[in-house]
Amino acid sequence: MPDLPESSSAPHTARSRPVVPRPGRTRSRRQPILASRWRAPSAAMALAVVLASVVFLHDVNGLFQLREHPVTGTDYLPAAEFIADRHTPGEKILTALPPPAYLAMDSTDDLIFLSSSQDRKRAQRYTRLTADGTYVDYWTGVDSVVDVRTLCSTILNEPDLWLLVDRSRLRADWAFAGPMATVIEGLTYVRYEAEGGAMVRRLAPIPARDPAAELICDTVLSSPFGTTPFELTPEPEITPVPTPEPE
Secondary structure (H helix, E strand, O other): OOOHHHHHHHHHHHOOOOOOOOHHHHHHHHHHHHHHHHHHHHHHHHHHHHHHHHHHHHHHHHHHHHHHOOOOOOOOHHHHHHHHOOOOOOOOEEEOOHHHHHHHHOOOOOEEEEOOOOOOHHHHHHEEEOOOOOEEEOOOOOEEEOOHHHHHHHHHHOOOOEEEEEHHHHHOOOOOOOHHHHHHHHHEEEEEEOOOOEEEEEEOOHHHOOHHHHHHHHHHHHOOOOOOOOOOOOOOOOOOOOOOOOO
């Protein structure tokens, strides 16, 4: 039976199945796909680390600068508490910083925000214009003084007014330096001053008022536009000098 090996191999060929790829080959073909899927999260993580490092270094640098050149604001709370101990409901409180006055009074009643002129960044940042055309404090919502005319009207029409301000803002060109400071210092006197420069001021008697401040208020209150030059001073009094007799 010389053909036995050939006949025995025929059935084996008939029972053969499709060749299945080896697992090793499958992994090698899919590996680039898996690598590309994981590449994006790794890049995002690296970017997040870089951004966090930049923010951290910026904060550290800011703390270092603050340590070398410390800057702190004026503490209004002691002066605000002085007013709260003596305030009668209905008496207006004109304050350059409403939050301390609110904390001391535990209310926004009678509060008025002393901002700055509208052309200065302080008024632009800390006030907002309501639908009825009124300027109010951005945070507390109380009425805001944003021009010299309103400042004069508030001081002169509220004889029991409490004015809370500090010396640094009276001298700062981004705050009250100019006609506003002249009016404040010329029409009021210091009733109390806390450590750090916060002052409680009240309306001065007429004989004690500065003529320059009175002239500014007279000008803006009588003007239909309510404006005044930046430096407005009263005209000096002219004292007549007798003409010498000819010899």
